[in-house]
Amino acid sequence: MVTSFAHLPEAILRRACFVVALALIPFAAAPRDHAQTIVAHSAGGPARLDGPWLLYEGDPPSGISASADPRPGRVYQLGTDRIPRQGPQVIWLRATVSPDERLSNPALLVNPDAGDCQVFVNGQKAADCSKWPRTTNSARRWLLVHLPAGAAQIAIRIVGPARIPRRGDVLIGNALTLEAIRTATDANHLYQGLPEALLSLSELLAAVILLLIFYNDRRGREYLWFAAFLLLDGSMSLEAVVKNVYPLLPRSAGYLTDALGMIGRYAPLVGFIAAFTGVRLNRWMRGYQILLLAVPVWISLPVLSEKFAWLPQFPGGAFPILLLVVQVPFILGSLGFLGWKWRRGNREAGLLLPSFLLASAFEVLGIILPSFRRFHVGRFAFGYDDLSMFFFLVSIGPVLLFRHRRITLEHERATAEFEAARDIQQRLVPKSIPALAGCHIEAAYLPAEEVGGDFYQILPRPDGGVVIAVGDVSGKGLKAAMTGVLAIGALRTLAFEGLDPAAILIRLNAELLRAANDGFVTCFCAVLSSCGTLRFANAGHLAPFCNGREIDVPGTLPLGIDPHAVYEDRTLMLQPTDRLTLLSDGVVEAQNATGELFGFERTCQISGQTAQSIAEQARRFGQTDDITVLTLNRLAVA
Secondary structure, three states, rough: OOOOOOOOOOHHHHHHHHHHHHHHHHHOOOOOHHHHHHEEEOOOOOOOOOOOEEEOOOOOOOOOOOOHHHHHHEOOOOOOHHHHOOOOOEEEEEEEEEEOOOOEEEEEEOOOOOOOOEEEEOOOOEEEHHHOOOOOOOOOOEEEEOOOOEEEEEEEEEEEOOOOOOOOEEEEEEEHHHHHHHHHHHHHHHHHHHHHHHHHHHHHHHHHHHHHHHEEEEEEEEHHHHHHHHHHHHHHHHHHHHOOOOOOOOOHHHHHHHHHHHOOOOHHHHHHHHHOOOOOOOOHHHHHHHHHHHHHHHHHHHHHOOHHHOOOOOHHHHHHHHHHHHHHHHHHHHHHHHHHHHHHHHHHHHHHHHHHHHHHHHHHHHHHHHHHEEEEEEOOEEHHHHHHHHHHHHHHHHHHHHHHHHHHHHHHHHHHHHHHHHHHHHHHOOOOOOOOHHHHHEEEEEEEOOOOEEEEEEOOOOOOOOOEEEEEOOOOOHHHHHHHHHHHHHHHHHOOOOHHHHHHHHHHHHHHHHOOOOOOOOEEEEEEEEOEEEEEEEEEOOOOHHHHHHHHOOOOOOEOOOOOOOOOEEEEEEEOEEEEEEOOOOOOOOOOOOEEOOOOHHHHHHHHHHHHHHHHHHHHHHHOEEEEEEEEEEEEOO
16 A cells, blocks of 8 residues: 555654754764674684775774764775875774674784784774884784674774785684784794895805905905905895894984995905906906996985085985896996906906806896796795895805815915025024134124015135125025025135135136026125235125225126126235225115105115114115125224
C-alpha cells in the first residue's frame, strides 16, 4: 500500500520536516572518524591495515590527547600518494580497527619511518618513537602496540617533514607473531649493511698495515698513497653504513662525506699509480688530484653553510652524471697510462693493469646499469661499489705482497752488501800512521752514508822513507770497496820494492787492468825521504797544496783505463815548517742545500789548516761523498 502525504496541510508538512532536522543534528555533530572502520581478518596470520584511514593535517584543536578530531578528515589508503616536503608538519591517521574474533593476544606493528611519531589506542598514548635513541628513521625498531579485545580506536600521529606510512607499514596480528616479524626486520637491517661494514673495516686495517710498512721503509711511497686511498674510502664507507643506523654527522656533512668517498678517493690513487710505476708526480697529475678533492667540496658548500648559498646548488638527481663525468676520465686515463707504460717495458705497470681493469668494469656497469647498483645474495645486500672495491683489493693485494716481498729481499741483499762494503772500507785506511823522522803526518777520514772508494796509505820503505798514496775508486758500494782493496794490496807489495812513484803507478795500472774491473782509480803517489825530498807522480787525482798553494802536477789518465798510460815523476823539496795537504774530491765537491759546491777556492783558503779541521768544514758545508784529508808538516830543525 502506498501512503500519500498530498492530502496533508502544507503547514503540518513544514513542522514535520523541522522536527526531523532537529533529530539529525546530533548525528551530524558526532566525530566522523568513528564512522571510518577497518575490519581486519588476521586469523591466518598478520594482516595489513592499509585503510581506509581518515587523514588529518595538523593537531586537533583540543590537543594531541583528544580521542577524536571534530574536523573533517579525508579518506586515505596507505601508499596512494605522498605529502610534499614543504607540506604540513603534523599528520594524523585515524580509524576504528575491528580484529577477527578468533585473533588472540592482538597487537599492532607500526613502521616508525618518520621524524617523530606516536600511536594512540582509545585515546591513550601506547607508543612513542621520539623517546628512542637517535637512530635514523629507516633503522628504528618497529613499534609493537598491544590492543584490547574487540574494536579499538587507533590514531597515529606523524611529525614531519611528514612521511606517511606506505603499504604494509601497519600490521595487525598475534603479538608473538608480530614480535618475530620485528626481530626479523632488525636482522635485515644488520644484513643490509654488514658486507659494506666488513669491507670498510678491512680497508682501514689494510691501511694501518701499509702505514707500518711505510714507517719501516720511507722509500715506499706507493704504500703511503694506497694507505691514504684506503683510509679515505674506508672511513667514508663506514660513515655511510653508520649513518643508516645512528647518524654521527649532520645531514649536510654527510653529503660531503658521500662526495669525498665517491669522487675524492681517486686523488690518492693517482699518486699510487705514479709511485708504483716509478714516475714522479708532475704538475698535471697534482692538478688533477686537487680537482678531485675540490669537486666534492664545491658541490657541498651550499649545503654545508648558508654563507655559500650564492653558489649554484647541485641537484641530487644529477650526482650519478657527475660521478660518470669524473670516473670515466680517471678510468680511461689510468688504464691508458698503465698500458702505455707496460708496452714500454715497465713491469710494475703490467702488474697493476689487471686489477684496475677489473675494478673499472664494475664501476662502469654500476653507473650505466641501474639494476646492477644494488642486489642481494641471500640476506646480504651488495652494491656495485662494494663489489668493485672487493675485487680490486683481492686482485691488488697479491701484487702489493709480491712487490713488498721482492723489495724486502732486495733491501736485505743491499744491507748485507752495504755492511760488507763498510767492513772492507775500514781496511782502505790504516789504523795507525808510521812515524817519520822530521815530519808530522795527520789524517782525517769521514765516510759518507753511501759506501765509496776513498783510500789512503802511508807505508814504510826499507831505505827509511815512506810511500804516501791517496786515491779514489769510481763508483759506490761493494764493488768500489773491492777495487780499493785490490789497489791497496798492490801498493803494499810495491812499497817494499824501492820503486819510484811513477813506476809504482805503472805497475798498479797493470794490476787493475789485469783484474778487469769496471771503472777506474785516481791516485796521487809520493815517496818522502827523511831529508824532506818529495818525489811524486799523479794519476788523475786532485793536485795537492803546499803552504796554501796548489802544486802543479801533470794531467794524466786515472788507473785502469789505458794499459799504455805513462806517468811522470816530479820532485819537491820540503823545507822546515812547510805543510803539504793531500785530499780527495769529497772536499771540493761538498754541496750545500742550494746546490753550491765547496769548490777549489774555499779548499785553497783552508788548505793550511789541520786535516781534521778541513774535513769538518767540508762536512758541515754538505757532505756528498767520502772525505779524505792528509796533511804532512816538515818539522823545524832544533
